Amino acid sequence: MPITVVGSIAYDAVKTPFGERERMLGGAAVHFALAASFFEQVRVVGPVGDDFSETELQVLRQRDVDVSDIERIAGGKTFFWRGEYGWDLNSRETLDTQLGVFEGFQPKLSAESRSSDVLFLANIQPDLQREVRSQLPAARFVALDSMNLWIEIARDSLVEAIKSVDCLILNDAELRQLTSKPSLLSAAREVFSWSPSGPGIIVAKQGEYGAALITPEHFFSLPAFPLESVVDPTGAGDTFAGGFVGYIAAHPHDEISDELLRRAMAHATVLASFNVEEFGTERIERLARVEIVARLEELREITRFSSDG
Ligand code: AMP
Numbered sequence: 001m002p003i004t005v006v007g008s009i010a011y012d013a014v015k016t017p018f019g020e021r022e023r024m025l026g027g028a029a030v031h032f033a034l035a036a037s038f039f040e041q042v043r044v045v046g047p048v049g050d051d052f053s054e055t056e057l058q059v060l061r062q063r064d065v066d067v068s069d070i071e072r073i074a075g076g077k078t079f080f081w082r083g084e085y086g087w088d089l090n091s092r093e094t095l096d097t098q099l100g101v102f103e104g105f106q107p108k109l110s111a112e113s114r115s116s117d118v119l120f121l122a123n124i125q126p127d128l129q130r131e132v133r134s135q136l137p138a139a140r141f142v143a144l145d146s147m148n149l150w151i152e153i154a155r156d157s158l159v160e161a162i163k164s165v166d167c168l169i170l171n172d173a174e175l176r177q178l179t180s181k182p183s184l185l186s187a188a189r190e191v192f193s194w195s196p197s198g199p200g201i202i203v204a205k206q207g208e209y210g211a212a213l214i215t216p217e218h219f220f221s222l223p224a225f226p227l228e229s230v231v232d233p234t235g236a237g238d239t240f241a242g243g244f245v246g247y248i249a250a251h252p253h254d255e256i257s258d259e260l261l262r263r264a265m266a267h268a269t270v271l272a273s274f275n276v277e278e279f280g281t282e283r284i285e286r287l288a289r290v291e292i293v294a295r296l297e298e299l300r301e302i303t304r305f306s307s308d309g
Contacts, residue, residue: 001140001252002041003245004113005029006132007122007238008102009046009070012280013082016089018231024280025056027079028122028145031235034284035242035271036120037063038292039250043113045069045132046124047101049076059285069113076101089233089276090207097149102128109135118249121165122238123147126157133164141256143167143245144199145237151178163194167201169241172212175204188214201261203244203268205237213265218258222265225273225299232279236272239284243271270295 012026033042043066050072060067077100085092102124109132119136121129121144129144136142142165150158151174158178162168168175168191172184181187188202202214208230210223247264254260270292277283 001117001249002043002112002115003036003118003120003249004043004045004109004116004132004136004139005032005036005120005122006045006107006128007032007120007124007145008079008081009044009048009052010079010081011051012234013080013096014084014232014234014279016085016232016279017087018229019279021232021279024282025059026081026235026280028124028235028238030060030281031238031275031284032120032122032242032245033060033065034063034281035239035275036246036249037065038243038271038287038289039246039267040118041066042246043069043110043116045107045109045113047071047073047076047105049073049078049101052078059281062285066112069108069110071105071108073101073105083234085233089230090209092233094149099125107132107135117141117252118245119143120241120245121145121161122241123150126150126154126161129161130157130164133161141166141245141248143169143201143241145169145241146174147171148174148177159194162191163198165199167203167245168199169203169205169237169244171237172204172206175202184212185214185219192216201256203241203265205240207233207236211240211265211269213261215258215261220258220262220265222269222299222303225269225295226302227273227277230276233276234280236275239275240268240272243268266296266299267292270299 007029010027
């Protein structure tokens with residue numbers, strides 16, 4: 001099932017203890033699209049300014065991502081984010097966020113983008129997420145990601161956006177912040193209680209500690225894939241979401257069962273692990289399918305145990 005994604009399309013400036021990049025391709029929708037493109041056709045919706053280069057669009061096209069709904073706003077500036085990580089790569093400081101062309105953006109989705117069965121509302125203003133959600137009323141699976149900034153400055157709109165989706169994907173600290181609940185399970189239960197038609201699947205991302213999957217009936221958790229060298233975690237969450245949603249979209253005839261969701265978690269974990277090995281989109285741009293398959297096997301071995309004796 002093709003996937004439509006709306007979210008930031010950005011230039012990022014990133015500094016980690018292992019190096020820095022002053023202006024690299026980034027954005028939640030970009031990281032998501034590159035990861036999900038290993039599983040399904042992806043259509044990206046969002047604006048860029050005239051400073052956005054053809055080379056960056058080519059990165060998406062090379063993975064067969066449909067960029068026809070990326071709108072170039074004349075005289076506008078592409079979303080810009082600057083962040084810095086210390087030795088604890090799990091926490092980062094945002095030094096600058098410039099919404100640029102996202103300010104006042106009115107999405108005009110093509111008939112193709114509106115026809116997708118799967119929709120991912122990647123991290124961006126919740127009003128914009130809701131606007132796009134309303135243009136795909138018949139989508140069969142809709143997931144949403146967000147972040148602390150929107151919880152702080154647009155919580156009411158974000159809660160409304162969350163109520164309109166099937167699956168919420170958030171960092172665990174943000175899930176606690178959103179719900180004012182101290183534990184993951186109570187936070188998830190709080191979200192489940194907001195609306196009977198709201199999300200029944202919650203994924204709590206836990207950085208280098210992995211991710212947890214919570215539904216009203218089940219709990220599942222995976223560690224992150226262990227790596228000796230992590231260079232830049234930027235986009236790991238979106239890449240994880242791309243693997244998760246992409247895997248579900250690639251199985252249109254399967255019921256969205258606990259088993260399917262567990263396999264989606266494994267694929268998401270593997271995709272995210274490649275993303276952090278290099279800056280920005282550098283590693284995913286030259287990722288090969290065989291590498292995904294091999295690492296999935298390794299992850300299966302790492303997490304296997306016997307209950308005998
Ligand atoms: P992640 O590391 O997965 O949380 O996502 C990092 C990406 O999110 C970067 O490439 C940024 O361009 C993008 N980003 C950072 N802040 C925001 C924001 N406030 N709204 C939308 N996207 C953002």
